Amino acid sequence: MSGRENILAKIKAIPRESRLLPEIPAFEFPMDHKVAFMLSIQANKGEVITESELKDFIAINRFEKILNLAKGMESLSTQPLPSDAHELNELEVAIIQGQFGVAENGAIWLTDENLGLRALPFITEHLVIVLEEKSLVSNMHEAYQRIGDQPSGFGLFIAGPSKTADIEQSLVIGAHGAKSLRVVLR
Amino acid sequence: MIQNKNIALFIPCYVDQFYPNVAIATLELLEKLGCQVSYPIGQTCCGQPMANTGYERDTVGTTKHFVEIFGDYDYIVAPSGSCVLHIKDHAPAIAGMEKEQESLHNKIFELTEFLTDVLKVENLKGSFPHKVGYHASCHGQRGLRLGSSSERNEPFFSKAKQLLDQIEGLEWVELTRTDECCGFGGTFAVTEEALSVQMGKDRLQDHLTHGVEILTGGDMSCIMHLEGIAKRNQQTLKFMHIAEILNQAIS
Amino acid sequence: MSHPAKASEFLQDAAKAKWHDETLWFVRDKRDTISKTIPEWEELRELASQIKDNVLANLYEYLVQFEEKATANGIQVHWAKDAEEHNQIVLSILQKHQCKAIVKSKSILTEECHLNPFLENSGVEVVDTDLGERIVQFLNQPPSHIVLPAIHLKKRDISELFHEKLHTEKGNEDPAYLTHAARLHLREKFLGAKVAITGVNFGVAETGEFVVCTNEGNADMGVHLADVHIACMGIEKIIPRRKDLGVFLRLLARSATGQPITNYNSHFRSPAQGKEIHIVLVDNGRTDQLAREKFKNSLKCIRCGACMNTCPIYRRSGGYSYGSVVPGPIGSILSPGLDLKKHSSLPFASTLCGSCTDVCPVKINIHEQLYEWRQEITKAQGTNAKSISMKIANGIFAVPFAYKITGAMMRGALKILPDSITYSGLNTWGKQRDLPETPKETFKDWYKKNRS
Numbered sequence: 049m050s051g052r053e054n055i056l057a058k059i060k061a062i063p064r065e066s067r068l069l070p071e072i073p074a075f076e077f078p079m080d081h082k083v084a085f086m087l088s089i090q091a092n093k094g095e096v097i098t099e100s101e102l103k104d105f106i107a108i109n110r111f112e113k114i115l116n117l118a119k120g121m122e123s124l125s126t127q128p129l130p131s132d133a134h135e136l137n138e139l140e141v142a143i144i145q146g147q148f149g150v151a152e153n154g155a156i157w158l159t160d161e162n163l164g165l166r167a168l169p170f171i172t173e174h175l176v177i178v179l180e181e182k183s184l185v186s187n188m189h190e191a192y193q194r195i196g197d198q199p200s201g202f203g204l205f206i207a208g209p210s211k212t213a214d215i216e217q218s219l220v221i222g223a224h225g226a227k228s229l230r231v232v233l234r
Numbered sequence: 235m236i237q238n239k240n241i242a243l244f245i246p247c248y249v250d251q252f253y254p255n256v257a258i259a260t261l262e263l264l265e266k267l268g269c270q271v272s273y274p275i276g277q278t279c280c281g282q283p284m285a286n287t288g289y290e291r292d293t294v295g296t297t298k299h300f301v302e303i304f305g306d307y308d309y310i311v312a313p314s315g316s317c318v319l320h321i322k323d324h325a326p327a328i329a330g331m332e333k334e335q336e337s338l339h340n341k342i343f344e345l346t347e348f349l350t351d352v353l354k355v356e357n358l359k360g361s362f363p364h365k366v367g368y369h370a371s372c373h374g375q376r377g378l379r380l381g382s383s384s385e386r387n388e389p390f391f392s393k394a395k396q397l398l399d400q401i402e403g404l405e406w407v408e409l410t411r412t413d414e415c416c417g418f419g420g421t422f423a424v425t426e427e428a429l430s431v432q433m434g435k436d437r438l439q440d441h442l443t444h445g446v447e448i449l450t451g452g453d454m455s456c457i458m459h460l461e462g463i464a465k466r467n468q469q470t471l472k473f474m475h476i477a478e479i480l481n482q483a484i485s
Numbered sequence: 486m487s488h489p490a491k492a493s494e495f496l497q498d499a500a501k502a503k504w505h506d507e508t509l510w511f512v513r514d515k516r517d518t519i520s521k522t523i524p525e526w527e528e529l530r531e532l533a534s535q536i537k538d539n540v541l542a543n544l545y546e547y548l549v550q551f552e553e554k555a556t557a558n559g560i561q562v563h564w565a566k567d568a569e570e571h572n573q574i575v576l577s578i579l580q581k582h583q584c585k586a587i588v589k590s591k592s593i594l595t596e597e598c599h600l601n602p603f604l605e606n607s608g609v610e611v612v613d614t615d616l617g618e619r620i621v622q623f624l625n626q627p628p629s630h631i632v633l634p635a636i637h638l639k640k641r642d643i644s645e646l647f648h649e650k651l652h653t654e655k656g657n658e659d660p661a662y663l664t665h666a667a668r669l670h671l672r673e674k675f676l677g678a679k680v681a682i683t684g685v686n687f688g689v690a691e692t693g694e695f696v697v698c699t700n701e702g703n704a705d706m707g708v709h710l711a712d713v714h715i716a717c718m719g720i721e722k723i724i725p726r727r728k729d730l731g732v733f734l735r736l737l738a739r740s741a742t743g744q745p746i747t748n749y750n751s752h753f754r755s756p757a758q759g760k761e762i763h764i765v766l767v768d769n770g771r772t773d774q775l776a777r778e779k780f781k782n783s784l785k786c787i788r789c790g791a792c793m794n795t796c797p798i799y800r801r802s803g804g805y806s807y808g809s810v811v812p813g814p815i816g817s818i819l820s821p822g823l824d825l826k827k828h829s830s831l832p833f834a835s836t837l838c839g840s841c842t843d844v845c846p847v848k849i850n851i852h853e854q855l856y857e858w859r860q861e862i863t864k865a866q867g868t869n870a871k872s873i874s875m876k877i878a879n880g881i882f883a884v885p886f887a888y889k890i891t892g893a894m895m896r897g898a899l900k901i902l903p904d905s906i907t908y909s910g911l912n913t914w915g916k917q918r919d920l921p922e923t924p925k926e927t928f929k930d931w932y933k934k935n936r937s
Binding site (some may be wrong): 241245249250251252254255256257262272273275285286287288289290291292313324372373375376377383384385386411413414415417418419420421422423424425426427428429430431432433434436458459461462463465466 | 488489492493496502506510515520521523524526527596627664797798801802833834837838839840842843844856859860861862863864869913914916917918919920921923926927928929930931932933936937
């Protein structure tokens with residue numbers, strides 16, 4: 049008997065009772081979406097900035113390897129999307145368009161359509177996500193309502209920079225992925 | 235009217251043996267509050283130590299005996315959350331006694347919940363000018379829900395505090411870890427001796443750090459363990475069951 | 486060694502044990518604080534519990550649906566009835582791609598299957614990429630906590646280890662410095678790996694997608710740079726609908742570490758162009774557990790680790806004291822189902838305080854199951870057992886009040902046990918505790934004199 053048949057047969061042999069799948073109610077969210085979102089991003093060790101602050105960030109650090117995929121920021125790009133993600137290893141800044149943000153936790157939804165290459169938001173040294181203010185939703189229930197049956201091959205909530213606390217519970221930003229997250233809210 | 239009710243005192247076996255004053259205080263307290271209380275002489279251990287050790291099936295005899303001894307009373311009150319929880323949750327079902335058992339489960343109460351929920355005591359007159367730290371026994375706290383659990387998102391309540399707050403001069407001391415286990419745990423106290431003692435020491439330290447004079451609680455088993463450690467280490471805390479405080483205060 | 490022996494060993498280093506207790510308490514405290522900012526917290530727990538109940542009642546249908554959807558999405562689905570089959574499936578995929586080195590993100594399931602030693606014996610280099618897991622891997626240790634794998638180590642230990650393995654400066658204990666060294670080391674591994682393995686947090690039956698949550702981004706770094714992604718998933722990780730993720734993602738990170746969500750929450754639905762995704766659906770004792778009415782809902786676990794952080798025993802005895810892949814309260818109700826004899830002391834490593842049950846985001850009645858396992862263990866051991874049940878029975882009589890217990894059942898037990906066992910435990914009580922003073926009369930005597 050194959051593993052599949054074995055497992056399914058064993059489950060089938062277990063007597064079962066009917067347990068209804070509950071409906072998930074809409075929970076109210078008391079805070080202003082923008083205020084809550086900004087607080088969430090800060091708590092996750094990210095930053096919410098303006099477009100001009102983004103330009104300053106790039107200028108001050110003299111970044112040269114910048115890849116932009118966000119609408120209206122094309123001029124900041126210094127390189128095109130390669131075909132192999134390994135070539136992004138030296139990338140300093142990736143700028144991506146986010147689809148929507150979640151006020152309760154700062155999570156931002158991205159899919160293949162925004163990423164170009166799935167490795168992009170992870171391999172880059174600094175990550176910038178551009179987000180429209182009107183796209184903010186209250187909580188994760190509303191977020192999944194918004195996603196609906198979107199058929200993208202890969203979808204992702206990013207809520208902050210790569211972080212770890214595996215050494216004595218001391219928080220360190222920049223474990224493997226992006227060392228910073230900046231959100232341009234416009 | 236509570237005056238017309240027959241109330242049975244259920245005294246845990248170890249309280250009977252080692253802490254008669256706690257049982258006396260419970261009896262006197264209930265009498266002062268106008269209750270007709272009797273102590274069924276034939277009562278024995280409820281079977282909890284065996285059940286918690288994995289021999290629930292061997293407690294059929296004690297459970298049957300318990301139902302026979304206590305079944306006819308209107309209320310059964312015990313100065314122990316742990317033993318009451320055992321009767322409600324872990325006493326095995328006895329064939330042919332299902333009805334009696336169910337009714338028993340609805341009329342057995344831990345002392346503080348009996349005072350707050352059945353007698354609805356709201357205006358105790360008495361004084362006890364001391365700083366008191368309350369040790370919430372886990373079986374009372376999370377088993378019988380005698381207080382809000384720190385793990386859950388629920389409004390604060392504590393049946394013990396509700397009573398102690400009525401006593402003049404009594405200062406309820408807030409602890410850092412409001413409802414952490416003391417490490418008694420029945421046979422755990424011996425089978426996991428090192429852990430049990432460490433947990434007890436940590437609990438005591440919390441009370442000492444916050445300037446507690448008298449450590450109280452609803453279960454003498456926890457207090458026996460904590461007092462045993464405190465005495466061994468010459469710590470100056472005093473220990474009283476909540477029945478002793480209330481009875482002493484309102485006399 | 487049994488749990489009590491390992492626990493007392495752990496407590497020998499008093500300062501470290503205190504640090505361990507306080508650090509994990511701090512994590513629980515963060516969890517308390519954030520959970521209390523969500524007015525619907527208790528309702529979410531109830532929803533999560535009900536969704537998981539529904540999953541366990543309809544596991545057959547959901548697994549079949551998940552397989553069908555995932556396959557349609559271009560994912561290759563494999564089934565493994567046990568650890569051995571799981572490991573063979575993984576190895577055969579690696580062999581097909583002639584892969585000799587892989588990166589792996591956190592997966593308790595692969596720990597359970599002992600995948601690492603299996604692959605290493607087959608000549609495959611396995612690099613665990615979660616920082617905590619890499620640290621314990623260097624030390625040839627298993628994780629001591631399912632969310633915080635290296636919580637039993639101090640930064641000095643890690644500094645020395647990294648000095649040896651990664652040539653960091655001797656004596657530099659700065660966590661940022663050490664983490665950066667690991668970043669550079671692991672970046673090389675990510676760039677070189679052709680196959681990446683991950684665990685799975687949730688598999689969605691409705692869509693055939695699966696979700697992996699990390700804070701470090703290590704799972705994604707691995708899989709997006711590799712050609713092949715193998716996701717190892719216990720069959721109980723299925724949830725019915727995409728929108729159920731809303732409930733679980735709100736609970737998971739808050740319960741685990743007190744943060745509102747993990748920083749990376751990746752939804753894999755189909756492979757990127759030219760790449761492969763494999764899912765291995767693993768039973769390995771789960772269907773046996775599902776058949777145990779009293780214990781089946783332990784399968785609702787979403788591996789947040791909150792029960793470990795809250796457990797007064799775990800905090801003061803460390804993960805290794807349990808000797809099981811999943812330590813702590815949840816481990817103590819899962820492990821006896823896998824090997825009753827080996828793990829027979831675990832359900833007794835608890836005071837039944839119930840904190841684990843109240844903290845659990847899917848409302849598993851953990852402490853009640855610990856109680857039930859105790860009943861099963863004593864049954865399995867019978868009356869002639871010499872091992873744990875004997876020690877426990879020893880304990881009963883050792884607690885000073887208990888040996889005076891009257892009633893037929895105690896007299897029965899006393900007949901079985903020799904005096905040396907019955908009374909020796911008194912010494913154990915008295916080692917670090919005074920006995921209560923014996924009063925001049927019992928309450929019963931007092932009552933007879935004064936009231937009747």
